[in-house]
Amino acid sequence: MADQSIIRITKEIGEIQKNSDLSLAVAFRDRDVRNVKAMIIGPHETPYEFGFFEFSFKFHKEYPRKSPTVTCTTTNGGRCRFNPNIYSSGKVCLTWRGEPGEEWSAAQGLESILLSIQSLMSSNPYENEPGFEHANDTSDKANQRDYVAKIRHETLRISVIQKLEDILGITSANDSPATPIEYDPQTDGLDLDDSSAIWEPFKDLYKRRFLWYYDTYLEAMKDAKKDVKDGQVFTRMPFEGGSNAMEGKFNYTELEKRLQNIKISLNAELDRWATEGLSAKNKDTTVPVNLSRQFDQIKESFKRDDVPHNVELENGNPFVWVITYFGRPMTNFDGGMFRIKLHFSPRFPDEQPRVRFLTPVFHHRVTSDGILCYIPNANRCEDVKQHIEAIFNALEEENPPYDPRTQVHPEAHRLYWGGAEGRKIYNRKLRRSVQRSMEDF
Structure with missing residues (x-):
């Protein structure tokens, strides 16, 4: 008899893929359906707008009676906490993980988890911090503004620009050297925890969506530069501490240049396609x-x-x-x-x-x-x-x-x-x- 959890997982993945949702995507390797990669595109009119956020899901044999393990992998190597409920370590805190009356239910599934995570990416993510309702009004408003400002900057820098630079092999002076991400069919089926297996199922999607949202990214940068200056240090939030924080400085001038270089690289890719295509035609x-x-x-x-x-x-x-x-x-x-x-x-x-x-x-x-x-x-x-x-x-x-x-x-x-x-x-x-x-x- 087929494993019921495998049947359930496969069905849920198929339903998401069939719906062609413009803000969600999921993928798995053929021989490893319990390990799933998921992508959420940040919602409109939030500091996460059109950012690319990846998550890994590990489904247990007891699924759906037991919830899957969810980890955010868009953390700039564990250095960036994108939300009070999404830690720099990758830990994702959802309401069904302990709140009375809100425990995990077998009626929930992959899509409902993704939508729950997406709901955390709100226009005012500071509200996700426990005890927010008791915060002091004056200091709280300043913190909300400052928190939104740095999330917007890091969404553009890490989840968009750095992501595309990694895919395209563009090296930035201020980030780690990038290596083009290619899918190697010889590694298909390896465990997702195997760091030697480079697997990027959303690579083509990121490129196409970047081109869609390029004007919006530029407009967001232009608006943000009215409120912050290059070199201005991020404000630390009361709930941030140690490595579980979002530290850094604003530098939209540099981000604009890097954004433009990505666009140039994607346009040049089309010329390579045409050249490779003619070679393939001749063969x-x-x-x-x-x-x-x-x-x-x-x-x-x-x-x-x-x-x-x-x-x-x-x-x-x-x-x-x-x-x-x-x-x-x-x-x-x-x-x-x-x-x-x-x-x-x-x-x-x-x-x-x-x-x-x-x-x-x-x-x-x-x-x-x-x-x-x-x-x-x-x-x-x-x-x-x-x-x-x-x-x-x-x-x-x-x-x-x-x-x-x-x-x-x-x-x-x-x-x-x-x-x-x-x-x-x-x-x-x-x-x-x-x-x-x-x-x-």
């Missing part, structure tokens, strides 16, 4: 053959569509597609014509396409430099047609639900959801970009 390997076949099928399907979209290969390279998108009648895109470039990795579909508008457009799902925020079907990530459909749907969605996790163009986002007057201004800006799009052809 007639699986990925270019698959992409070429899908290209031919999609090109033929466009010919049969009522709207005359078109697709071409750049320099005959099956890893670089250029789509000509014609705005659908009776929408804000009516009369527009946009060129959209799709870059494919030689490791597609393990690495997902990156999509950029070559024709400028003012849209709440498109960054200022053309990166499109779209959500493909997680169960069909190898199907390029469903990627293209998701791209068009992201542009043409008439009444999208408010979702700050898709905030990739701060100005457009504020206007779109800024009331009737803001929506009018947004629509005018979008229509102007549509009218100008024809000038590029």
Whole structure:
């Protein structure tokens, strides 16, 4: 008889992965389902906004009767305490770990734990400190402000910038030398506690999300620099002590430079993809053959569509597609014509396409430099047609639900959801970009 705990864990992981949640991700190695890596993206309008926070879960054989062991691994090597309830040692204190009436229940699961942790990442995390309700009003308000300020700085420095530098192999003068993180299939199945096994299942996700949120990171830094100065020392909180603290100095000028270098490195990666792709094409390997076949099928399907979209290969390279998108009648895109470039990795579909508008457009799902925020079907990530459909749907969605996790163009986002007057201004800006799009052809 199959292990019931394994069945339960596998089901819970599958449900999270199937939902394509934009703020949660989970992964495990095929032969080690009891050891799970999870990622939480910091919530909007908090000092954790769009930071990448990783956690390790170790599920016991008694699960779900016994809760899993949860450890935060985004701690800057045990030097940073990101929350009163998330220690620099990695310990995570949740309410079900001892409060009367709030003990662990077998009805809970992986997703509920992640959501509980995410709820700790609030706009005022100082409130998570036990005894907060009895704090002195005057000193308390100052501590709250100072605590939020340093969490915002360290979220950007450690969970975003340092994380991407490690992945890309960028060495910073003020942090430990970085080594590119690569997945080695030869280490698959090794225990997660084995430090010799480098495993980074969210590497591609981090790169794509960084490009989505780049403008928001820059805007957050610009706003923060109004309140703190470079070299200003972090304020120690009453509940911090010894190594279980968040020590350091503000230096947003340096962080901006490092953020920009990451963007440059990610753009350069696309050139390497194209070069590697041509080499793979010449060797007639699986990925270019698959992409070429899908290209031919999609090109033929466009010919049969009522709207005359078109697709071409750049320099005959099956890893670089250029789509000509014609705005659908009776929408804000009516009369527009946009060129959209799709870059494919030689490791597609393990690495997902990156999509950029070559024709400028003012849209709440498109960054200022053309990166499109779209959500493909997680169960069909190898199907390029469903990627293209998701791209068009992201542009043409008439009444999208408010979702700050898709905030990739701060100005457009504020206007779109800024009331009737803001929506009018947004629509005018979008229509102007549509009218100008024809000038590029």
